[in-house]
Amino acid sequence: MKYNHKAVEEKWQKIWEDKGVFHASEDTEKEKFYALIEFPYPSGQGLHVGHPRPYTALDTVARKRRLEGYNVLYPIGWDAFGLPTENYAIKNHIHPEIVTKKNIARFKKQIQSLGISFDWSREINTTDPEYYKWTQWIFIQLYKHGLAYKKEMNVNWCTSCKCVLANEEVVNGVCERCGSEVVHKVKSQWMLKITEYADRLINDLDLVNYPDRVKAQQKNWIGRSKGAEVDFTTTTGDTLTIYTTRADTLYGATYMVISPEHPMIEKWADKISNMDEIKKYQEAAARKSDFERTEVAKEKTGVRIDGVNAINPVNNKEIPIFISDYVLVSYGTGAIMAVPAHDTRDWEFAKKFDLPIIEVVKGGNVQEEAYTDCAKGIMVNSGMLDGLTVDEAKKKIIDWLTSEGKGHSKVNYKLRDWVFSRQRYWGEPIPMVYCEKCGYVPLDEKDLPLRLPMVESYEPTDNGESPLAKMTDWINTTCPCCGGKAKRETDTMPQWAGSSWYYLRYMDPHNKNAIASKEALNYWSPVDWYNGGMEHTTLHLLYSRFWHKFLYDIGVVPTPEPYAKRTSHGMILGENGEKMSKSRGNVVNPDEIVDEYGADTMRLYEMFIGDFEKAAPWSKASIRGCRRFVERYWNLQNVLIDGDKIRPELESAFNKAIKKVGEDIENIKFNTAIATLMALINDISNVKSINKEELRIFSILLNPFAPHVTEEVYEACKLGNGILAEAEWPEYDESKCVDESVEIVVQVNGKIKTKLNIPVDADKDTVLELAKNDENVRKAIDGMNIIKEIVVPKKLVNLVVKP
Incomplete structure (x- = not known):
């Protein structure tokens, strides 16, 4: 029976969502695991095959943790304010709100087709007023505590985006978004005092499990x-x-x-x-x-x-x-x-x-x-x-x-205060008004959210003012302090605002009275494992740590750091070895891969492509190899026999695989975990059959990488009660993982003559005897004097000889 990935994948994606299989539980008695990816910016281009690499990686970890009995929170949302959407809207004369909704719908469909086990019941969107209400609330708290202020200063001005950029957004002298020239202008800007937290941002890196390169980048950027x-x-x-x-x-x-x-x-x-x-x-x-x-x-x-x-x-x-x-x-x-x-x-x-x-x-x-x-x-x-x-x-x-x-x-410190104003339309309104009598005054918190008004013209102005500056009906208001005439702030927040705290909202996304309930924050904090790009080390990661520390200081969150662990992935390059981009013509659309080979094949390939932390080029030939592996697994049904325990001839191979795959997933060595499963299926092929218990265990080990096909086999072969996603991760017997023999190299005068499998506990004399008795070694030393015998345990023997 041929594997029909289209029917199988659609079937299981519907079952999972209908049953809420991946929805985090409210049961706070269970041990929690909070996995997080940097939520995507829904651009008009949609996903390319590089985007799902981190989603699939953390999905692999999340699925394994669920099988181990954890209450897993693996959420998703949309970082949807910002310049790219606004620039697209201006170019195509479509309102940014319409563009955003269209882009999100496309991204969501693409992501769901991959079978990522996101908890869609907690989906958030930074452009939702019920979300940015709390972004505005945080800004007001920053202002009340003296950490938000307005200042006339020399700023970075993007000549194309026509807005102010923070220092972190200027890369090699150009705008990190559009690549255009950046010049200096003097403007009145809202600033956030991130410098007040400079020491703690450095010192508290000792509290977290981050890669050394991430810690080094943050320390160097702060520059104490x-x-x-x-x-x-x-x-x-x-x-x-x-x-x-x-x-x-x-x-x-x-x-x-x-x-x-x-x-x-x-x-x-x-x-x-x-x-x-x-x-x-x-x-x-x-x-x-x-x-x-x-x-x-x-x-x-x-x-x-x-x-x-x-x-x-x-x-x-x-x-x-x-x-x-x-x-x-x-x-x-x-x-x-x-x-x-x-x-x-x-x-x-x-x-x-x-x-x-x-x-x-x-x-x-x-x-x-x-x-x-x-x-x-x-x-x-x-x-x-x-x-x-x-x-x-x-x-x-x-x-x-x-x-x-x-x-x-x-x-x-080299670190400068964060320039927080943007002279653009598509961003969170800054909840401040200016009164001639009272100066700058924050809105009353009960009046939040301050909604972004609908405008006909959202093009940036040549004089450097926000498009909102033209909206006199919206600008003119009353002072929350004295009741007199006042004007609203017309600059909007940068894109980094909404992403500085989004991980907290996932903990309790529908709460109308707070960022999240105390109970939810206490249970889910901190994020256990956060994966993101190295390019965000001195932008989002630094900003969100700053906001979190402030919220910790005012008693909102229970931990001094937002993320216990951080990992970073390498990008997937085009087949020509260059970064994927439309201009280079090397973008690979995941929709086409899923349609031709299936989501499981694509997931396997993205995890098998190489070291997760390093860049790797896309290869059509290699993805076909992953499809063949899926089909080999599917065809195990054809050689299925009864049996409720692992057979002796496969006992060692299975126990080693359980141990290796589990450890490799936790150590983000996904490629070697998959290689282990490929080797295991070869061992199974050598005995020409697989019993039900062996197929059950193999299916569970493969499930985090290829969830659809494993669910289908698990159901069709009646390998357990219920669905595989609710099964238990198998345990291994350490004593069965010990090799009985080990392969060593035998050299004569440094040249390899043979390789031998010897008992793992063989002593030196036994090893030398076995080496000398090998036919190839005997020929090399015949008639020679052995002047030195070198034995490196479990690795090699070198016999030094001369006539």
């Missing part, structure tokens, strides 16, 4: 460093404060550099004799991204400020001040001291502008052939610090600066 703030007075009487990790090198500071946007420039305007040159440079710097400005390899440019000098606090010497675009106003204080003898960038700048270079750490000059790390040298040309080690000098200079009132120790 210990140093000092130093005050340089100027010839105008003003003070320029700099941050440095190397206050010990102050005697080597021969000039200063401030960012082109530094506010002191305007203050000094009447004292600067080359202001026209300064302004021209400022305009050029504004057209560059932070990435371009700080690129190490680029040529250093700058303009000396004529008319104002700085005074080095340790020796009272006047030094020139420059503006240069490699200094950012957003990092540190927007000003630096330059020590060209011990910093390559400063040295290049000093050589270009013919500035003094003074060595202050012996052997640490960046241009010396015998250059050593200047953090390990001895201080020279440094007055009170001469002869000290760098570490001793750091302590002494900070103590001196503090006692003289010229500086103090300081911990600094």
Whole structure:
């Protein structure tokens, strides 16, 4: 009987959903397991075969855990606000809400066709007012606790999307969404004080099971460093404060550099004799991204400020001040001291502008052939610090600066506060109003959600204002504080808002009185296993950890971290080895694969394609191999015999397979788990039959990877009561997993002569005797003198011989 995947898969998908087989239970007495994938953004293109890889992986784990008796929550929803939908809507003149509904319907149908065991009863959508009501509620709490504020600042402006981007959304100098040029503009923006949580975001990584590369990316992005703030007075009487990790090198500071946007420039305007040159440079710097400005390899440019000098606090010497675009106003204080003898960038700048270079750490000059790390040298040309080690000098200079009132120790971070405003339509309205009398005031919580109004024109404006700025009837309102006239905030939240807390809503998605009930939060928290892309490590993952920690601080959630475990998957590439994209013409549509080969075949292939954490190219030939495996399993029905226990000749193979498949699923080694099942079916073929107990166990082991065909075989062959999804994961006997023999290599003078299967507990003398008695080895050593016998237990024998 030929396997008809279309009929079987449709049948079981309906049964599962009709029975609510994968709906999480309300029984809080059971041990819980909360598996989570990053919920998809429903784009107009639909799924390609790369999208289901993480869904299938966590589905494999979730299905195994259900079979082990856990109460599993494996939910799904839609991250549906944001620029891609809005840009598509603008291009095609279709309202974003209509586009979103259409895209979600397509994505949902595609995902359901794969048989992923999502709990569809908990489906959420970030564009649903009943959902974003609580996104707005969280924003109000952030505001009330001083963590949301509005500020006039220099921001990243995408020239195509026509909106402000957070630093994390600018990749290699361009918009991470559309790839267009990003320039700087000064705008009034809502900000979130993620910097208040910088230390905890680093320190609490010790509480979680994340890959080292994820932890490293977060730590590097936050960029914690210990140093000092130093005050340089100027010839105008003003003070320029700099941050440095190397206050010990102050005697080597021969000039200063401030960012082109530094506010002191305007203050000094009447004292600067080359202001026209300064302004021209400022305009050029504004057209560059932070990435371009700080690129190490680029040529250093700058303009000396004529008319104002700085005074080095340790020796009272006047030094020139420059503006240069490699200094950012957003990092540190927007000003630096330059020590060209011990910093390559400063040295290049000093050589270009013919500035003094003074060595202050012996052997640490960046241009010396015998250059050593200047953090390990001895201080020279440094007055009170001469002869000290760098570490001793750091302590002494900070103590001196503090006692003289010229500086103090300081911990600094590269992390900037989160720019939270977007001048676009398709996002959550920010629940704030502005009143001339009361200033910015949050809405009364009882008036949430503040719904996004329907508009005819949602195109971004050229002047940088949100499309909502045109809606005077919506904008004009009353102040929640004094009852006077007020205006609504017209900027909307970024896409990252709704995804910063969605995992909490899954715990109790229909609650109208809270994010989720205390009982649900206490039971399901934290997420036990969260899988997502590495590209979100310094975006979503960092943001959601910040929001969670805030909610923990105000008593909303019971754990300090949202996710106990995080894993990241490699992407599936096109057959040409390049990233899948329409422009490259290498996108593979999963609908076509499911139609031709079946969902189980596609699931097996996506898990078998290679190391889950690494990228892998798609292969049509390999997917056909997975289909053949499905058919081999299906055809086991043709050799089925009675039997209620595993036969002796298969006992070892089955026990090893149960152990190996279970361990590999937990260790995300899905490819080797499937290889184990393929080897097991070969063992079964060798004995030319399979009994009912053996087929039952094999079906359960295969089920997390290929759920439809295994359900059908389980039912057709009456392998148990009820459906397979409600069966129990098999146990193994450890004593049956021990190999009775092991294969070793036998070498003569390092060259392989044979391979032998020997008893696993054989002693050295027995191993040598077996090796020497092998026919190929006897020929190689005949007439030779054995001068050395090397035995590596359970691996190899090497006989060293000479005539």
